[in-house]
Amino acid sequence: MFKLEAKNVEVFYGENRALHPIQMGIERNTVTALIGPSGCGKSTFLRLFNRMNDLIDNCRISGEVLLDGQNIYDNSIDPVDLRKKVGMVFQKPNPFPKSIFENVAFGLRINGIRDKKYIAEKVEKALHLSALWDEVKDTLNKSAIELSGGQQQRLCIARALAVEPSVLLMDEPTSALDPISTAKIEQLIDQLKSEFTIVIVTHNMQQAGRVSNRTAFFHMGELVEYDNTKNIFTNPAKERTQRYVTGRFG
């Protein structure tokens, strides 16, 4: 059974079609990269998995999206509960204007957890996981806004990990960062995949090649090709993919 599965999913924004029917399965504990030119629907597709598209007024979705075999668009599913299982990291680091500690503790607090020792433990664990602990362990009460961009993004990853989701969605998580911070986050993704299923949107071909097991190429709302990353970059089946990964359009 797939960890995540899209079954004939279509998405419309008002009258405009953003995604043609898409069929795609994602294995447990893998990293899947979504690539494609701007506006092709990568973010739209990614946001299906934690129902963030629900927040957009005129967005209409048909088909099924399965998490562990269950349709998350079923009426019995509360998107609030779903988002606790499917964490998300955004393109621009978006820490809350609170302390480093409170940022990571946010998810625990909204779950009604009051136990201080438990929260402190989980915060530390999440910061270790996101490889930020050594840099911030003495300044946990400092405002998160004062961290560097790369540190802020790793803080956002820690914040998402603190509630122990099983899936982590990342929408261009390094596009606003310098090469060193990017390398750190790529390293992190590699370590995290033993515990999480990760789906990452990226514009950076090398990054997709480095971090992902499988790659999906989108073009104009269509899933053109979905295969092992190695195949996509060395021996794609479709000409459009070939042209995109070799940098001839997009």
Next chain:
Amino acid sequence: MARQAEQRFGSLFWQAFIKACGYASSVLVLIIVLFLFSEGMGLFSSPAIDRELVAAVHPDNPITEIDEETLHALLGEEITTWADFRSAKVELVNVNNLEKKLKAYGLQGRPEDVLGQNFERLPLLLDSMLTVHPGMLIILQPHFVPQRAKQVNVGHISLGRFLAGRTWDPTRSPSPLFGALPLLWGTILVTLGALFFALLLGPPVAMYMAELAPKPIYRWLKPTVELLAGIPSVVFGFIGLVVLVPNIQVVFGLDSGSTVLAGCMLLAVIALPTIISVSEDAIRAVPRTLKEASLGMGATHWQTMIRVIVPYSAPGILAAILLGVGRIVGETMAVLMVTGNTPQMVGFDFLASVRTMSAAIAAEMGEAPQGGLHYKSLFAVGCLLFLLTFIINLVGELLVAKKIKQR
């Protein structure tokens, strides 16, 4: 070339114009403040009796100056003997008791008949009275004071008595009472009450409009709030007078519904549009990415509002509240119409009548002769009002700056 030069000249001209406007308005503000204070402070270099009156005593009385405090004690008959003048009994003669004193001295018939149409013979009569009652203190127009009597200086009105005095009776003769405390307290009490109602309603309504209201309701609510902001405060005052005041009278079983409470409720309504609009803008300024971060963590909309939106927009909401307070403190017409306009000390009684500083200025300025004590005292009240709003704005700026820095 010519066109370029022309354009350059044009931009230089507009730059100079904008600068000139900036300077002119700063200077204008400065001049207004200076004028306010020079008129207001004039009160404290004026003698504590009406401009056209003088005080005079027996020539042998050693006193040369009466300060404000002593004068009021003498007028209030708290001091009845001259300490330095053989303990002579104080015999006060002024406009209010002149007729009574003359009768007591043995004058028969109407004063006009005996003293002449314009009281020409009054100084003579007072002169003879002075012999019988050496302790006399005459406070009258200079031409009624007998030649022999000695004029004494009356001390200046003191700032302390202005700020701490508990009676506002600016038309009392011969020595008016300028205790601004009841006015100051009236303003503070009405402001606090109005703030309570405005706080209860303003930020929640703003939150509802920015985050919760369905589109059709919002499309109806937003113009309503803006319309409210455009209604002149006299109209609010009138509505308050015919709707609010009678209802308060009935509900609380009062003799008059013109109370602090009526003022508070009305001023809250007047301040609400400002508070709501500015708060709404502050709430809408919360970055979408922050809301998405919170919702993406599995926070409910409500949790996102409380834990992310409120803390982030708090400085803006604070600024909104202070703008509202600014409107409340300076508001005049509405508060004049519904608070009963009675200058008295009321403590925390919201069902009593008060007069606020702004109402006092508006109501009394017309009847205060220009340049007189009353006129100056109203300017002094104006200074006090200015200082109050200035302090509120200053505190507000500091709070907002501090809050923003904490981010």
